[in-house]
Structures are given as structure tokens and as C-alpha cells.
Amino acid sequence: MTHLVSLQAELERSRRRRQWVQLLMLALVLVTVLGSIQVIIIEDTDWDRVGSFGQIMESVGRFMALDLSLIPHLGIPMLETFLMACLGTLLGLFFSLPVAWFGALNVTPSKRILYPFGRFLMTLSRSIHEMVWALIFVAAVGLGALPGILAIAMRSVGFISKITAEAIENIDPKPVEAIRAVGGNNFQVMYYGILPQIKTVVLGTIIFEWDINIRRSAIMGLVGAGGLGLTFFRQMAMYNYGGVTVVILAILSLILLGEILSHYTRKAIV
Amino acid sequence: MNAYNSIQSKAPAREWSRYRFPRDLFRFTALLACLLGLMFAIDFLGIDLARLLTLFGRVGEVLSERYFPPDVDYVMQGDYLASVVETVQMAYLGALIGMLIAAPLAWFASWNVTLSRRVLYPLARLFIMASRSVHEMIWTILFVTVLGFGMLPGVCALVMFCIGFAGKLFAEEIEVIDMGPVEAMRSAGANPLQTFCYAVWPQIQTAWTGIAIYTWDVAFRAATVVGFFGAGGMGWYLKRNVQQLETERVAAILLSIVVLVVISELISAWARHRLNRKRDANRIAIEAEAA
Numbered sequence: 001m002t003h004l005v006s007l008q009a010e011l012e013r014s015r016r017r018r019q020w021v022q023l024l025m026l027a028l029v030l031v032t033v034l035g036s037i038q039v040i041i042i043e044d045t046d047w048d049r050v051g052s053f054g055q056i057m058e059s060v061g062r063f064m065a066l067d068l069s070l071i072p073h074l075g076i077p078m079l080e081t082f083l084m085a086c087l088g089t090l091l092g093l094f095f096s097l098p099v100a101w102f103g104a105l106n107v108t109p110s111k112r113i114l115y116p117f118g119r120f121l122m123t124l125s126r127s128i129h130e131m132v133w134a135l136i137f138v139a140a141v142g143l144g145a146l147p148g149i150l151a152i153a154m155r156s157v158g159f160i161s162k163i164t165a166e167a168i169e170n171i172d173p174k175p176v177e178a179i180r181a182v183g184g185n186n187f188q189v190m191y192y193g194i195l196p197q198i199k200t201v202v203l204g205t206i207i208f209e210w211d212i213n214i215r216r217s218a219i220m221g222l223v224g225a226g227g228l229g230l231t232f233f234r235q236m237a238m239y240n241y242g243g244v245t246v247v248i249l250a251i252l253s254l255i256l257l258g259e260i261l262s263h264y265t266r267k268a269i270v
Numbered sequence: 271m272n273a274y275n276s277i278q279s280k281a282p283a284r285e286w287s288r289y290r291f292p293r294d295l296f297r298f299t300a301l302l303a304c305l306l307g308l309m310f311a312i313d314f315l316g317i318d319l320a321r322l323l324t325l326f327g328r329v330g331e332v333l334s335e336r337y338f339p340p341d342v343d344y345v346m347q348g349d350y351l352a353s354v355v356e357t358v359q360m361a362y363l364g365a366l367i368g369m370l371i372a373a374p375l376a377w378f379a380s381w382n383v384t385l386s387r388r389v390l391y392p393l394a395r396l397f398i399m400a401s402r403s404v405h406e407m408i409w410t411i412l413f414v415t416v417l418g419f420g421m422l423p424g425v426c427a428l429v430m431f432c433i434g435f436a437g438k439l440f441a442e443e444i445e446v447i448d449m450g451p452v453e454a455m456r457s458a459g460a461n462p463l464q465t466f467c468y469a470v471w472p473q474i475q476t477a478w479t480g481i482a483i484y485t486w487d488v489a490f491r492a493a494t495v496v497g498f499f500g501a502g503g504m505g506w507y508l509k510r511n512v513q514q515l516e517t518e519r520v521a522a523i524l525l526s527i528v529v530l531v532v533i534s535e536l537i538s539a540w541a542r543h544r545l546n547r548k549r550d551a552n553r554i555a556i557e558a559e560a561a
Contacts, residue, residue: 049418127531
């Protein structure tokens with residue numbers, strides 16, 4: 001009986017301690033949030049420039065006067081953006097094959113050197129924003145669609161190769177052993193033993209990434225790779241806010257199209 | 271044995287081929303179409319394939335000649351470090367406000383518990399999809415045009431980005447919950463808010479926390495570059511130095527971005543890992559209780 005009572009007291013005490021910790025965390029979060037609001041929103045903002053609510057609504061209103069005369073000129077940039085996303089995803093897949101091979105623990109050629117290297121490449125590719133990749137490639141290969149494609153490819157490598165490497169690590173090792181046992185070389189092991197097992201996962205991932213890449217390729221024009229981004233940038237530079245809205249609507253419709261396409265392709269594959 | 275052989279030889283010999291008629295025709299036609307599409311794309315975008323071949327040599331050359339010794343002193347300056355802190359705060363605030371808006375939206379945008387399937391569901395879906403579809407850079411430019419330079423438009427852009435990102439993941443998490451508790455609450459006469467708080471929330475709590483950590487991580491990644499279009503933080507320094515062709519400083523800034531993002535990713539991976547362990551432990555405890 002006394003044992004039970006002491007247990008209850010112990011439980012009560014631990015609950016109270018947990019509540020204290022939670023309260024402390026909440027206070028900490030509140031203080032940091034208030035601090036950030038003070039620094040970022042109140043001190044740093046030029047409230048005269050923002051103006052009153054009416055003035056904000058007025059500048060929003062300028063975007064609402066759609067410039068429909070732009071629509072005939074949007075076809076080619078839309079196609080460019082779409083193709084840039086497709087080629088970027090394809091090139092990204094091409095780059096991610098070796099990275100996935102290095103970064104999968106069970107097939108990597110060397111666990112000491114290439115495995116960490118592959119993992120590092122995956123993190124590096126994902127942690128650099130596509131704008132930054134685009135800046136690097138515009139500096140290296142000049143303006144045009146090529147730097148956009150390369151930037152999208154580099155940004156896609158991380159995700160595709162990470163999922164692929166995880167799929168390779170989770171395969172059933174028996175087919176691989178069977179092919180080894182009948183004398184298959186490394187390439188045959190990969191082609192007949194590993195590839196059939198990871199095919200669906202990789203295809204699903206590529207479709208997913210392609211869908212995201214349409215979104216990314218729509219902004220590549222902002223740093224000098226063509227497509228809808230360039231049209232957006234031009235409309236912005238001309239202060240033609242109605243045109244800007246039309247370009248954004250074009251981007252939205254392209255993405256909607258991509259989402260519908262990827263939905264049906266995924267259904268057809270899986 | 272003889273009889274068997276004779277039967278075999280009398281049977282019409284069946285042709286075995288690696289190629290099967292309709293299936294392979296479709297397959298090769300699709301392959302051909304893909305190749306043609308690829309050629310068309312390369313031609314349409316005016317890509318010089320010869321340039322692609324020498325690409326890595328040239329990228330290496332550019333990096334080593336112009337970007338190489340990164341100007342580390344530049345990123346160690348007080349001004350720049352202050353902008354790093356501002357970037358962190360921007361991401362923090364943007365992710366927090368974004369998720370506060372995304373949570374009710376996700377509730378409305380999940381088919382199984384939404385308040386009204388006719389009105390609120392499509393509206394919330396549309397809002398989440400629209401904020402997800404427009405890239406955070408475009409949001410930044412739009413908010414800078416409306417609100418002027420500074421960190422406020424950056425925070426607003428991140429808020430929109432987080433609504434799209436977290437809203438979708440939150441809603442997906444609600445849609446796979448066990449509907450038993452929800453029905454129990456409803457049949458006991460609970461109002462929608464009570465149903466959400468006592469039947470839905472306990473089931474999604476851990477998953478949402480994981481998503482929240484991930485959202486913060488992704489928002490930070492976006493926050494490093496929103497300044498590129500005038501929304502404060504490190505991106506502004508990046509833009510200025512890119513335009514002044516101070517390539518060694520650009521290299522240093524890019525390096526600092528990579529280092530910070532990797533650190534934030536490590537922290538978020540560690541936090542999510544701990545959370546998952548806790549979730550597994552919880553699940554085991556629940557299963558043990560049920561058994």
C-alpha cells in the first residue's frame with residue numbers, strides 16, 4: 001500500500017516537472033517570437049513606404065487589372081519552361097545514378113571513401129537553393145536555357161539519388177546473390193538483380209521531382225535562363241502589373257497541367 | 271521415349287521470340303517518341319551539345335580562377351553576421367506564422383474531417399495549391415513591390431511558402447487518421463472544434479511536429495535567398511556582390527550559406543530522429559495497452 005502511494009507521489013512529481021518544462025519552453029518560444037517581431041517587423045520596416053491599408057489595397061489593385069494582350073506571347077515561354085523542366089529532370093536522373101551507386105551502403109565500391117562522398121553530394125545538392133545553382137551556372141556557361149537546365153538538374157540530384165540509394169539498400173539480396181552465383185559480372189548484377197527491384201520507386205520519384213521542377217524552371221528566367229521567368233521579369237521591369245498577374249496565371253496553369261499529367265502517369269506505372 | 275519424340279516432332283513447332291507483337295510495338299514507339307521529344311527539346315531551347323561536353327572543365331576553370339580563394343574575412347564581418355541572425359529570425363517567424371495559418375487550412379482541406387465539403391474544402395485546397403505553385407522567389411518579388419524593401423516582405427513570402435508546404439503535408443496527415451474516435455466524438459454530440467481537439471489532434475500531434483521541424487528547415491533554406499530580390503537577410507549581400515562582380519566574396523557567401531543550411535539540416539534531422547523514436551515508443555506503448 002505504501003509502495004503504491006509513493007509510486008503515485010512519484011508520478012505526480014514527474015508530471016509536475018514535465019509541466020514546468022513545457023511552460024518554460026513555451027515562454028522561450030514566446031520571447032524569441034516577440035523579439036523577432038520587434039526586430040524584423042517593427043524596427044526594420046519602413047512603415048511610411050508601406051502606407052495605410054488603403055494604399056496597400058491600391059497597389060494590390062494594380063495587379064488585378066489583367067493585361068490580356070500578353071496571352072498570345074506566352075505560348076513559347078511556356079513551352080520553354082516545360083521543356084527546361086523535362087530536360088533538367090532527365091539530366092538530374094543521369095547525374096544521380098553514380099551518386100546513388102556511391103551512396104548506397106550495400107553496393108558502394110568503397111565504404112571508406114566513396115560512400116561518405118556520395119552522401120555529401122546528396123546533402124550539398126539539396127542544401128543549395130536553385131537560384132544559387134543558377135547563378136553559378138550562368139557565370140560558368142553564359143545566358144540561355146542551358147544554365148537553367150543544369151541548375152534544375154543539380155538541385156534534383158539530391159532527392160532522386162537519396163530515394164534511389166535508400167531503395168537499393170532495401171532490396172532483396174537473393175536475386176543479386178543468384179546472379180553472382182551463376183557468374184554474372186557487376187553490370188549484370190545491377191541490370192538484372194537490382195534495377196527490376198527499384199524501378200517503380202525510382203520512376204515514382206522522378207515523376208514527383210519533375211512536378212516540382214516545373215515550378216523551379218518557371219523562375220530560372222529571373223537570373224538569365226529563358227522561359228516564363230524571363231517574361232515575368234520583363235513585365236516587372238516595365239511596371240506592367242497586369243501582365244505580371246497574367247504570367248503568374250500562366251505559371252499556375254502550367255503547374256496544374258503538370259500535376260494532372262503526373263497523377264495519371266503515376267497511376268499508369270504503379 | 272521414341273513415341274514421345276515422335277509426338278514432339280509432329281506438334282506444330284512454336285516460334286519463341288524475345289519480341290511480342292503488340293506490346294513491343296507500343297514500347298518501341300514510346301521510346302522513339304521520347305527520343306524525338308528529346309531532340310525537339312534540345313533543338314527548341316538552342317542547346318549546344320558540344321558545350322555540354324566541355325562543361326565540367328569550364329565550370330572548374332571558372333570556379334578555380336575567379337571564385338577560388340573565397341574572401342572569408344568578408345563573411346566574418348559584423349554586418350554580415352547580423353544579417354545571418356536576421357535570416358534565421360525571418361525563417362523562424364515566417365515558418366511560425368505560416369504554420370499557424372496552415373493548420374486550420376489543413377483541417378478544412380482534408381476530406382474526412384472538413385467542416386463543409388462543398389465550400390470550405392475546395393477553397394482551402396485551392397488556396398494551399400496556389401501558394402504552393404507560386405515559387406517563393408515570385409512571392410518575394412510581389413511582396414517587395416507592394417510593401418517595399420525590408421524584411422517584412424521576406425517574412426510574408428516565407429509565410430506564403432510555408433502555407434503551401436506545410437498545409438499540404440498537414441492535410442495529408444489528417445486524411446490518413448483512424449476515423450473511429452472522430453465518429454465516437456460526433457455521435458456523443460461534440461461540435462467540430464471539440465472533435466478536432468480531442469479526436470483528430472492526438473492522432474496527428476507527433477506527425478505535425480515532425481512536419482513543423484522540416485518546414486522550418488526548408489523555410490531557412492528559402493530565407494537565405496529571398497533577400498536576392500530586396501527582402502533582407504543574407505540574400506541581399508549575395509545580390510550586391512554578384513552585381514559588383516566581387517566573385518571571391520560571392521564564393522564566401524555561397525560557402526557560408528551551404529555551411530548554415532547543412533547545420534540546420536543536421537539539427538532538424540536529429541530532432542526528427544528523436545521524435546520518431548518517441549513516436550515508435552508511443553506506438554509500442556499503445557499497442558501493448560491494446561493487447
